[in-house]
Amino acid sequence: MTISIWRFSHLILAILSSVFIILASVTGMILAFEPISNQFESYNINDDTTVATTIDNLSNRYDEILTIQTDENNFVVASVITNEGESDTFYINPETGKKIGSLIEKAPIFSFATNLHRSLFLKSTGRFIVGLVSFFLILMAFSGLILIVKRQGGIHRYFSKVINENFDQYYHVIFGRWLLIPILIVAFTGVYLSLEKFALLPETTISHKYPEMLTSEIDTTSIASFELFKTLKITDVKRLEFPFSEDIEDYFFITLKDKELLVNQYSGAIVSEQDYPLIKLLSQWSLILHTGQGTIFWSMVLFLVCVALLFFIYSGFAMTLKRRKKVGIPKNKFSKDTAEIVILVGSETGSTIGFATLFYNALLAHGKTVFIAEMNAYTTYKQAQQIVIFTATYGEGDSPINATKFINLTNQTPPNQPLEFSVLGFGSLLYPEYCKYAEVVDSHLATHKGFQQQLEVFKINNQSFNAFQTWIKQWSTANGLELIIKQPLETLNSKYTRQFKVVKRTNLNNDQTFMLQLKPTKKVKFQSGDLLAFRPNVNEAVRQYSVAKIGDDIVLSIKKHDMGLCSSYLSTLNIGDEISATVEHNREFHFPKSSTPVIMIANGTGIAPFLGMIHQNEAKSDIHLFVGLRKKTSFALYSGLLDQAIHDGKLKTSQMAYSQEGIEKVYVQDLLIKQTEFIAKHLEKGGVIMICGSIVMQNQVLDKLRHITSTTLNLSLRYFEDNQQVKLDCY
Amino acid sequence: MKKIRIIIPILVVVLSFMSFKSLTESSKYKCMIQMTNYTGEGAYIVISLINPEGNYEKTLYVKGDDDEWYNTVESWWDFYGKRRTDLDAITGATISGGERAINVIEIDNDKLDKGYKLRFETAVEDQDYYTSDVEFDLTSQNVKSKIEGKGFIRYIRMMPQ
Incomplete structure (x- = not known):
């Protein structure tokens, strides 16, 4: 079977790079904890301290200062020669110049993971492979983006609802679209860092002009009173190198985030100032974004990206294998x-x-x-x-x-x-x-x-x-044929399979319809609108029923079909009998959580889930029920529950249409046209419409709704569907 | 007891003589290494004392604290690899292209002006190795001067403390 060029390249790239992406993701997950664990060390300092204060305090404590640095964790590191003449490097409190701790040694696990992550222990070859895989990841992100846009029907629908056809596919798309940007950032910065290591970026050296200096020009100001040092904050300084000797031609060399300064050690004058070129700034940002150094939040995002990449590899290949089976x-x-x-x-x-x-x-x-x-x-x-x-x-x-x-x-x-x-x-x-x-x-x-x-x-x-x-x-x-098509057997999700005991069964009414109340023998989570899947015997296809939740019991409304194995079997159950069935969650068709008004439209046994929702409407949301049945006598089955609900204020209005009563056949969709104004208002103020019953009824109802929205509101029904205001469960 | 009374003064004399000896016989120097603007990983740099016969006498400083890469500093590794003396006190982080580092190294005074040499060996992962990036005679003149490098090092500067 032919597959699109985008899906094909997405897959081929994944096959080529999966092993390396797994390695990089696992090590990446470990490395995400390095900035996090560093941030938990409490060497963080007051942001407002000036360079002058730090130098002043530090020079009181030590013989000579060599460098002062602010590292990626925002800790201040001083390198000094102690009064004993030894050189030493440690974290300081820049306000007091006091040593507050020894340098954090990179834990062996992080060194190991770093090495594996960037070169697979293969030195240059490994670096090249990792860089290439990063590049593949960019391509995969783009082909993935195009696949999402195509499947969703346009870029403007990028974030609209995704259809949950199966677990792998659903979450592949859901995670994919949320993590697209972070993944692109990780991949781009990865490629950039690789290019930098292979010296493939344009050469950018900056050079300072050293002025000619005459000894007579020396005017001595104390270091701590340099104007620059009094205004410059220590956190803005990446590195401050002290002059090697007292020679006037040795300068303070200062690295800021975006430039370098040379400062005369006697006058404090800036003798040379060079801005970093873009390439260099991009390198700095690449490093920060790729490693998450200094921020716990971004490290967590990077961690999630690693987890997601592993999931994409799993779900992507799982999808491919499934597809190969059925295509x-x-x-x-x-x-x-x-x-x-x-x-x-x-x-x-x-x-x-x-x-x-x-x-x-x-x-x-x-x-x-x-x-x-x-x-x-x-x-x-x-x-x-x-x-x-x-x-x-x-x-x-x-x-x-x-x-x-x-x-x-x-x-x-x-x-x-x-x-x-x-x-x-x-x-x-x-x-x-x-x-x-x-x-x-x-x-x-x-x-x-x-x-x-x-x-x-x-x-x-x-x-x-x-x-x-x-x-x-x-x-x-x-x-003129009698084609019989058997539904292929599906496996039921055994996690939600339970034994159910029959609590109550009504007799068949004139429509051959009956109600069945089942009590799970072991607790199971479900709501009205979920499905109960039942298989009369192993060789038969599964039949699903929309359920009502009344108390902790499941209530079903079932129409017995003469040829229907399943409905016939269920219609013969007696109180106390046990059956095995599976609850399938149907999140698309749950009662809205907030106190949104709801219009419920059903025909026949489609009323079942609504009975449960109405029964549980303790918050007394406005519910309006429209039901299509064959005869007035068909209603008897539900009248008890519905009358009680109206009495309790759980149901606002209910209207019935009877298709086999009198000369005029009235269908549920005919009721809607009479309520055009009401329905339009309902949708306009954000109300939800839920439809349950046969496909034929659904299509007729949707037609009428389309008519109502386009004539009264000048909006397409699609607008409200996109807004999750229309929920369907039809069969 | 009598013996101890005799031994203690002797010990005091001997020990003070020894410590006096070590105090007078070595000096500390401030040593700055300025790297060229190469791209790539940080450089492993080893500063060694070379005796007049041209052999390694002592390791003075090692820039690079991951010993799995020590064997890339080949010539020195032949000397150090067999002995594995304790380097903890004289080890620092690697430095990369364009950076500088200042360290304090200690040299015995009696090695000065006696035909000994100082050698700076450099190696960068996946790049070159220079056996004598900087090498100069250990003279009282040289220990306060600036010497150009031939490889990853642009120059080094020394200054007595």
Whole structure:
């Protein structure tokens, strides 16, 4: 399968450099503690002390001062000749000139880690490798940035919500976008420091002009009364070298953050002043930013970068391996010219191929001749009668990488015989251009002479298997077939698997619907809106139910399907029976924490999570409930709980729509249109809308909401979706 | 007891003679090393006393405190590596391009003007090694002068304390 150049280079660079990045990150984590541990030494000093004060006090204590330095931790270091004639170097209190400690020796662990970090114990070769890997890291950060921008649909959506498809991918993106800047800083400074070590930066030496001095010019001022020394603060001085001898041609040599000074040792006059060139200042900043010296905060950031890099390597490779497993388009049994049905797949990450493969296998099992290929492989098909397109959308409505040429190809190579076509789009409602490319392909083919639309374009949100089944039904009906597609088995997250005891089960009502109350035998954390995954037996696919939390119990509203193994089984449970099921957290669909007003829209058993949320609304947030049911009698199942909630002030209003009552069929979306003003106001003041129920209902409701926002508020619904004001849980 | 009464005065005399001897026979010098503007790691610098036969007599100062790099100062390593005398008191940090360092070194007075030499050896990681970056006769004139270097050292200056 073809993958985009960005993803490909991101991966190749990672493969090339992973071992070194692991080494550098682990040692980097250790080294991050060096500035931190140094900062805990209490040699920090008063920032306001002047150079004059320090020199004055220091010269009273010692025979001669050689240098005074402020090190990277902001500790003042003096190098002196003691009254005994020995040279000594130590930390001083610059206010008093008193020795306050011996120099911190670099701990062996830090020396070891430093060496491994910058040269892998390979001297120049190692330095070169580390520098190159830093450069690769810059490239990876850029390709990563582009991948994030593309996946989010534009730079302005860089920080919008990411869809949690799986752990590795989700956090790879989440951490990636937050740590992009620190990672770039670490990588750039790493490269810069390497260039400096290899002397590859432009040469920049500064040289001082030494003036001709005559002995007669000597006018002696005491050092402590030099104007410069009285104004200069010791913390601004990186290094102050005292004159070697009393010769007038020996000067004070002062290094500040951005320049060097030569100072006459008798008059205190600055005889030469040279600013550091940019290259040198950049070197200083590179060192500070790369090592975090002197700041605990930045050291912590660097530590996090190291941890994140390790995580990126793990999650990146985990993703790649998973993708490799699922991306393959199946081997064809029939050639392109013998197949009657052709399936073309447009997929960016490979998940769409999974659905296409299920369809392909189901058709084969039905004895159909089928041919499957990537969309870019489109060509003529001699025996084909119809073409079915499964496609994802990339970024802002672009084609996925293996479908880029499809539209051109259909123009260049029109089919020999008219072909019927259906387009199935895969995407996520969280992105603004939901299934856009599927629409593009559909409308392109619809206007193409060689093609005829068989089914309208069908969109599937977040890989919903139920939505896929719905489409399969439509397609089967249109083609007079009875396709059966089995959902692939998933593994359940055993950490949240529990035994549940049946506390209560109602009888089936006229809609074949019943309520089931389950008590976990061992404590498990969940909220209304989470999912309970249940598998009637090991060979069956998992079925998920939205749960209501009432007390500590889980309450489900279930519709029994005649063919449904799962619902049939649950409908026969008796009080005291135990079942094993798994709680799956569904953070997207939790009740808002603050006292935001909420409009709840449900049809059928979709009401379940709302029952729990209303029940737990102790804060008495404004809740307005809209429910679509078949008959008035359907309502009986919920009336007890809802009446009580209205009485307790936990539910503000509730409205029902009945689709099988009387002559006029009323659906829940019809209630909304009557409340246009109310809903618009609700959204405008930041209220949340939660929708739970069937996909068909969801699409109808979203249509109505779109209409309401665009006509009344002159805003697209997307605006409120981006603002997290619309929450969906539909199946 | 009698014996001790005799021994103590003798000891006092002997010890004071010894300490007197060491006091009179060595002097301290301030020594400044000014490096050239090379780029790269800090330099390892060893200051040694060379006897008239041209052999190492004594290590006076070592700039560089990580002994895993001592063997890069090759010629001196042949002398020091076998003996591994204690260098703690005469060791300081490395110095890099453009920097200067001032140290105090101690030289016996009877080595002055007797054909002895002072040698400054330098080595920089992954770069060059200079056996005698600076080398000069240990004369009473030279110990208060400035001497140019041939390698990483631009010049050294000496001054009696």
